[in-house]
Amino acid sequence: MPQNLIDKDELIRQLMADRDRLFRENSRLRTATNIAPEEMQQVHNDQLAAKDTLINKKEALLRQKEVRIAQLEKQVDYLKRQLYGGKAERYINPDPQARQLELFEGVDLLPGEKEAATKAEKEIISEKEARAKRMEKAKKSAVRKSLPENLERKIEHLYPEGYNPQDWDLLDEQEPLYTEVLIKEPTKFYVLRTYRHKAIRKSDHLIVTADCPVKPIAKSYASSSLLADLMVDKYVDHIPFYRQHKQFERLGMKIPEPTILGWFQQVSDLLMPLHFRLWELMKKTNYLQCDETTLPVVRNDKHKTVKGYIWLVRDPMSGREYFYWDKGSRSGEVVLKLFNGYQGALQTDGYERYELLDGKKGIILLSCWAHARRKFSDAIKNDRERAESALEQIQLLYEVERQIKDQALCFEEAAKLRVRLAYPIMVRFEKWLVAEHAKVIKGSPIEKAILYTYNRFNKLSRYHLDGRYNIDNNGIENAARPVAVGRKNYLFCQNDTAESTAIIYSFMGCCKAAKVNFRTWMIYFLDHVHDYDQDYTRDIAELLPDNLKDAGVL
Template identity: 50%
Template sequence: MTGDQETFLQQILEERDRLFRENSKLKGQIAGYESFEAEKVSLTAQISEKDQVIDKLKQQVAMLQRKIWGKSSERFILPDPLQRRLDFDGLELLPEEKQLAVTAKEEIEQFKKIRVKVKTKKQPVRKPLPENLPREEHHIYPENIDTENWVELQPEITEVLEKDPARYYVRRIIRHKYALKNQASEDQATVVTADMPILPIAKSYAGATVLADITIDKYVNHLPFYRQIQMFKQQGISIPASTINDWNQEVADLMRPAYYRLKELVLASGYIQSDETTIPIINNEKHKTVKGYIWMLRAVIPKLVLFHYDKGSRAQKVALQLFKDYQGVIQSDGYAVYDIYENKKGVLPIGCWAHARRKFEEALKEDEARASYALKQIGLLYDVERQADHENLSYEQRADLRTRLAYPIMVAFEKWLVKEYPKVLPKGRIGKAIKYTYSIFNKLSRYHLDGRYKIDNNQAENAIRPIALGRKNWLFCGNHQSAENAAIIYSMLACCKNNDVNFRDWMIFFLENVHKYDTDYSKDLAELLPHNFKKQTDQSAKDHS
């Protein structure tokens, strides 16, 4: 091989080595690009996932902002209430169903046009002070007036509301004693002493009015006992904390038999609205507050309310025990505990449209079109109720009106729910709202069967509000016994509110009369309950008129 050939071969080998190196380098770059692409896909997926989380958090923030600063009314109102429309495009309705729904909508709109009145802004007028308040007159005369040359005209009177400090007094019970005259000796003398009136709490200096006011300050005005003790000190009265707690326990114990009688009446009423709310309880073992639950049962027709506490439990076993022998209607939200009564003989569960409406109201920011449509349909159902109220219909007439107007709307709305659910994200707010509403639609639609049934559970929720206000002030119950006492007293308070009874008047009446039932078992404790107290006072007022 010549020198030129060797040189050429050497060049070829060097070029080969260079190409090998270049090839390896390119392969490394390709592998890097592939790794980069995989990382890009992974990062893109992470970004997409985080975007979804951000959207969800934005919705939660918007919902919380509406709850804190938005309007409190849940009623959905269009910019122009007279221009509501039922859009049935795309709904798979039978022709007769569509016609019934359209006819119902037209009748509802016609009623609203008649009912809507132009609101004029009234000039604010100061309300006069109550006539039953005592008046103390303070006369002021002009200076330098000679009555011989001046004649007095009708004076100008201005009333100013004033207040004296709370007045406490001691009622001294003086029991007079008598003995027969001309007895042989004092030892043989016959002595008669006036009977001692029965006090609410034996061997206690607390009268019925003081016990009533302490209870009212605690459960109506939401003043913790330590604040009340400070208020007593301002009046020069020192009451130990243990004493005031004992009084509260005694009052609850006095109410307990009447509370059990109230429970019997509520469960015998045949139509109950049920709900639950939280109440903080001190757990002495964990040395912290834990969330407990208190149940609320509202007998709709007799206007009775019962709060039930069972060691803070919200479990199904509590409902099973509470409604063990109950026969009738149970109206509630979508809490799964009540599902067991769907197939129980003699029990008819019905739903609450206010809870369904609330779900769609929360979904407005996420899917305004669907949420607005749903709220319009629910609003039409409430329009039917307003029409029935306006016309003061009987139960039978209300049921007929619902069958004619509300039922066709519900038929169309149910089919819309079925059609729209596959189009939305199941975990989104609109998806959850549609799923919730459809899952209990059979319960929601049953209210139209009887004019006695309410469209929602709002009145039951109103009965719970004092507890919500109370836990923001007295913060917690010290133990299960305290929570049970609260349930008893809140039951009586709610019954008073439902029957337009002054809670203080009823408490004084109750404390002064409860011991009359201690030994006379022929008397019915129901006579002491607020609704019967109202009947007695109304009858007494009628007799004296």
């Protein structure tokens, strides 16, 4: 018998599978021969179209991913600059000899415009080089300053080891060697108890009791100095109230947190009439700057932190500042309500809601060159040649402002210098924007910078008409810094205390502008605010920091 027997069932299965395969193949061939060539071509075209659609979808997806990657890379670069890079926005070419003026040679300028721009640029650069030489000559080595003479000094004497007056003679009794160190002692609390004596007058037997001292907050043991320190620690040194509560405990004084919050609210209530009066006076001026910044607040109904906006208005002439809170809104209604009745120039950033004022009679909008410069600075990696060329032209405008500052020119002289030097540069720059916009890629950072500047160029160029106007809005952005630093420390405000926060920041800014110590002013205000409770003939504006300084009180 053979060693390997053939399995009949397996053989039958293989034969059936082969016959089934052959049958299906013959059926497919039979069907294919019955299809018309046009239909075969259509099926083939449909298959190719499906493949093309799939490829297009993949390419679109890749383009979206590339755009998203570019956006994320831009964000990462920005965050790196914020963390590790320099914060100054002033543009300085690392190679002053490497000029980028080739791009401006092809601008279609009138002969007179070209000559004026070239002449103005040469004069600006010449003055810049002269100022650099003066600054280099005036440089001095740093010397450590001695401690202020007005500080109290306690004296101690150290003698050589084994010294006694009988066996030793002092060689430097008149001018001994000495060293000084600065000593700080902890703050301390003390209680001022005031006795109110009662006496009888012998002539008419009239009994009289000494008047009770007027307190800033009725029926409270908080003094003006304590209340002022609470405000200074919170808004100048950015120490939240709960940390101050802990500090008080370390000094042996327990003041409940609700009590501290109540004092804060009552102090802001006392300041509110002066806050209203401050805005009345500022609206009577004819040149203001405005900006807004975020202030997180906790909504009492949902106990959730939301982003609110606090508005800041600054008078560049007097330096007065007015912070305004309107339920955290940033809408155009706030702009219209805040500047209702105002007549004059208003300098702002590029926020579109300010455009609602552009058509108002008596209001002139000014834009900020620092914001335009920032756009080109962000576009350097996208188009270095055009971005640096634009930045150099903007830097020429700022050089004119430095000449005005260095020479301490009056407003009339400043306006004349701007017309002579800055205006020709701006004429050339505006035509360059038009010419270069047609050559850049749509949607690129450099195109956005060009559009941003050109769309606001009429508002950007108006500053040269009046010597009082500033070239940018940096003054008000610097004034908003305490809010930015504060929100990093106390993190958020309660919704019902945000308006009080705006009031405190307003007078902090006014004190800084008037070069008045905020604590000193706050104590004086709390001690004298009730003098205006009954006498309505007096103007509470007398208590503004700059008015008190002018009167010689502070």
